[in-house]
Amino acid sequence: MPALAITLLGAGTIGVSWAALFLSKGADVTVFDPHETALVVAKEQVTSAWRDLLILNPMIAELPWDRLHLTTDMRKACDKPDWVQENAPDRLGLKQDLLAQAETYLPIDTPIASSTTALLATDIQNGMQHPERFLVGHPFNPPHLIPLVEIVCGDKTDVALRDRAKAFYESYDKEVIIAKREVVGHIANRLNAALYREVVHMVQSGIATVEDIDRAMKHGPGLRWAFLGPNMVYHLGGGDGGYSQYLEHLGPSQEARWQDLGTASLDKETKAKLVSQFEKSLTSATISDLRKHRDNALIGLLKLKKQLSKDHT
């Protein structure tokens, strides 16, 4: 694939992380943000993400500042990019306004993908002049490290764009999945949400503390999920008959657990309980230290997975 010109709308955490990733694969990257100060911070953050990418791939060498353009001028940002990735805060009106501005300057067939977590493609594209060029391309935080991208089309998305988007993200080494239909939370965040609801339920009803739940995850199921999806976990946990044996023998106990799971709400009292238990479990590390630690861990894990897949083939 030839080197592309990519425009990122929004210089927050997600936009900046995308910028570093695209730069590392040879793209020419323009970052638009209405706030000059955001662009100043963006420079530091791209530099930091670049350090991560350099550990994963020493071949990328120095950060190519000549291919990174930061601007508060939407007209400049929309000067013939091959791809636009929108990363504004997750509010419908705000995103619609931003895209309306961008459409003023963009050629009518330039694809626009949104990194939205919480909104639906159909709702966002509803206000657009050329909604067929729009879809959701949802990354995971931080996008320069986590491979997953979920593609979701809205009602008015050109079907051909879906495959083009898949090829686009795959050319940047992303692992792409396509939602069969549009639902709240796309796919992976529905899994997150289902699990988190039970976390909150257990804390609310005094079954376990925030700290114990976090420890359970990272010393238990989380270890397997770094390598195996939930279906594969059960395939390997079901005796020599695999998944089908698992479902026959252990399906009933799975259903019994489903019956017993709780509901939850994030009312004021519950939020206070979650935060207070969480804070008790914290060491003195700052959020920024913890993020660095998370990213170092992810880098180590990605290197490990690469090595294992070499050994496996």
Added chain:
Amino acid sequence: MPALAITLLGAGTIGVSWAALFLSKGADVTVFDPHETALVVAKEQVTSAWRDLLILNPMIAELPWDRLHLTTDMRKACDKPDWVQENAPDRLGLKQDLLAQAETYLPIDTPIASSTTALLATDIQNGMQHPERFLVGHPFNPPHLIPLVEIVCGDKTDVALRDRAKAFYESYDKEVIIAKREVVGHIANRLNAALYREVVHMVQSGIATVEDIDRAMKHGPGLRWAFLGPNMVYHLGGGDGGYSQYLEHLGPSQEARWQDLGTASLDKETKAKLVSQFEKSLTSATISDLRKHRDNALIGLLKLKKQLSKDHT
């Protein structure tokens, strides 16, 4: 802690994996199973688990066969162990019968822990002569690699035993959490179940395929959960205000997802759909190859986590 004598009741996957772990830390291990053939297979499986442990800790050297005793004779198995860990199939009557046999021979104060996943401590201990010596010590598969152990007391469990069990498992380098009260699925498997229910719902309702869901997990959320529990993930995803900012700003979209999550059932048609989609995603690898691959991945991850925690302190 002095080297202990540990008796394992049941020589299935879990019992054998426990055996290798306990042996590697110097314990004298007796494995009871009513079936001679199970004990023959157990020898091979202990050997295989030992190879894993040797990679994690080359200091353990040769498998100490002189400290491993395999027997179909319950009287011999109960000759003064310091700890009994029961790992029979997860059926109440079967476990109760087994424990009744063991109690015939054991001193009245020998602790007995059950590895049960699906049963409640209170139900199991109900048939016991000395129920106060019993609790659940639930490991994750495979126990010689996954650190988590969940302790759950039944109504009749001696409270002092809870702390003794914690010290016992921790002396074998396990990460122990104690359930505040007894519920179906203990703690971690409720998280598993909540997530898996949404997996099945998405497959049932055609939102995503089994293959895409497994890919989403291992290239997305699963990577973070290997190092961070769900609460910590949101602490780091909520801007510089941390968890409390996350809950304020993104709590409502979390609740919107909860509203949209589905229910599921494992009826015949659904099970067939899960298995058929799963089988389509399988390469030619056998279950045994895939387990080996899983265990190699876990070993690599455990080594990585050890290294990171050294770097972090």
